[in-house]
Amino acid sequence: MNLPTGFVSDSDNALPLYCVQRTGFDDWRKAQTPAIGQWIDAQTFDAASGSLLLLPGDHGIAGAVLGIGDPLDPFAYAHAPHALPPGDWVLANDLADDARNALQLGWGLGSYRYTRYKQPLRAPARLVLAATAADAETFALLDACLRVRDLVNTPTQDMGPQQLEDIAREIAQAHGARIEVIAGDELLAQNFPAIHAVGRASHRAPRLIALRWGDDTHPHVALVGKGVCFDTGGLDIKPADGMRNMKKDMGGAAHALALAELIMARALPVRLTLLVPAVENAIGPDAFRPGEVITTRSGISVEIDNTDAEGRVILGDALVYAGEQAPELLIDFATLTGAARIALGPDLPALYSNDDTLANDWLTAGAQARDPLWRMPLWRPYWRYLTSNVADLANSGPSRMAGSVTAALYLERFVPAQQKWAHLDVYAWNDSERPGRPTGGEAQALRAVYAMLKARFS
Structure with a gap:
């Protein structure tokens, strides 16, 4: 297999690297030479x-x-590639298989x-890893994580709706998947009015x-990813600091694409549907306006209280x-609310689900x-925050209370009553x-x- 950046399959000059926990350090220390x-x-x-x-020797x-x-x-090892001097390093002490996999993932x-626009100042240290020792699934997981990072890091001029489509086509071609794209006014013809309204x-x-x-005989899993390639906030325009990193507002699409690619690469026995509504929430003469009412695909009418709550509208x-396709599981990913970040901070995505088993399985994994x-x-009860006087519901409301919860409740309104569903409000950013x-x-x-899906369907 081809090894990613940070790895080498063989080296005559590799130096030994010992991975030691604090609890076992004294025993390791006693086994070393007096010097x-x-x-x-x-x-x-x-x-x-x-x-x-670093340990000294006679020649350095x-x-x-x-x-x-x-x-x-994995992050227990992730400091190594840039903390160590550049060069080749080989693991010198025993690790259990699961710890060795964590080392490989963390190193990657x-x-x-x-590196698309700027080369790094230095190369990472490389871990010597014979092909027989490389765990294929670990590197597939690494590829998926790096796929998300690359997609989110790419600025909008090079990662608009067309580019998301191009990447989806590349993934589909690589894995023998079928792809269909409904674009522009054809969205209206095929009854996707909310996606059209936000992106028009x-x-x-x-x-x-x-x-x-x-x-077709395998269990059907549907993945949906929010693909707002840039979010100005629309006519309810964001302030400068709130708009600065909005190239990342397609982070949900990045997660869904990467997960779909991982499922196909590992040949998980499922029937997969991936849906990415891809738009740019721009400002222009035809921008959707506060107070407009959109009749959605389901027939539910939505009053636009705030054009900056656009992600839930396209989702x-x-x-x-x-x-409509009645999958066994429906999972969506979205950089949906700042309220989730206020509640849980940047590192903890907020999970919502209408099925306790699904939620608990994901938490356990x-x-x-x-x-x-x-x-x-x-x-x-927080439905009261999405009340509209002129439509079935509003996409937002005047209260700042429970913003992440109300966004999830909005999405749930568009999920069939008996459908097992989970929603991840993800930050997708460091x-x-x-x-x-x-x-x-x-x-x-x-x-x-991925671990949850593998446990459920393998």
Whole structure:
């Protein structure tokens, strides 16, 4: 297999790397030579999580010790590629298979830099990994996470609705999937009025991207991803600081595309439908306006209270279309609300579901994969915040209370009553640089949802 950045299959000059937990450090320290022991003591090194110590030799660096925390957490190792000097490194102590997989995944995540427009100042250290030791599923997971990062990091001039379509077509071609795209005014002809309304002001036509793959006899899984390629806020325009990173508002589409690609690459025995409503929420003479009423695909009329609550509007049409196909599971991903970030911060996606088993399975998989998420309530009394005097409901309301909950409730209105459904309100972004988490796009709960689907359908 081709190894990604940060890995090499063989090296004559690799230095030994020891991955040591703080709890086992004393035993490891006692096994070292007196000279190395004295050096470790002089550095007051204790293998704390996220630490690293270079070991001296007669001709320079003789090796290194990587302090790790939870050995099953990929990010316990992710500081290594840029903390170590460039060059080749080989694991010098034993790790269990699941910890070794976490090391490989974490090393790949830590090696990542977005390079389309700017080359990194230095190359990451490389982990020697013979092809026989490389875990194919681990690297498929890594590819999916990096796919999300690349898609979200790409600025809108190079990642508009057409480019999302192009990428979906490339993925479909690579895996023998079928693809259909409904664009521009054809959205009205085929009854996707909400997607059309949000995207009609842009010079780049709105569209619904539909990818289908798999055996008709397998369980049907539908994925929906919010593809707002840039969000000005529309006529309810965002302030400058709120608009600055809105290239990431297609982060839900990035997650759905990457998950679909992962499912196909690993040949998960499901029948897959992927739907991405792709638009740019622009300002122009034909922009949709506050106070307008849109009759959606389902026939539900929606009063536009705020044009900056556009993601839920386009998702409504896509969720109805997915529900018409009666999948066994319906899952959507969306960078939907700032309220979820206020509630849970940037690292914890907010999970909503109408099915306890589905939600609990995803939470359990997240805990096992060290890919966290947090369940939030579909508290239906909060429907009162989406009341409209002229339509069946409003897309927003004057109250700032429970913004993430009300957004999820809005989406639930477009899901069939008996349909098993989960919604992930995801940030898809790192605000600041951390080991293994460079500033910019981020995949969140993606490994967890794949593990959940694999456990359910394998």
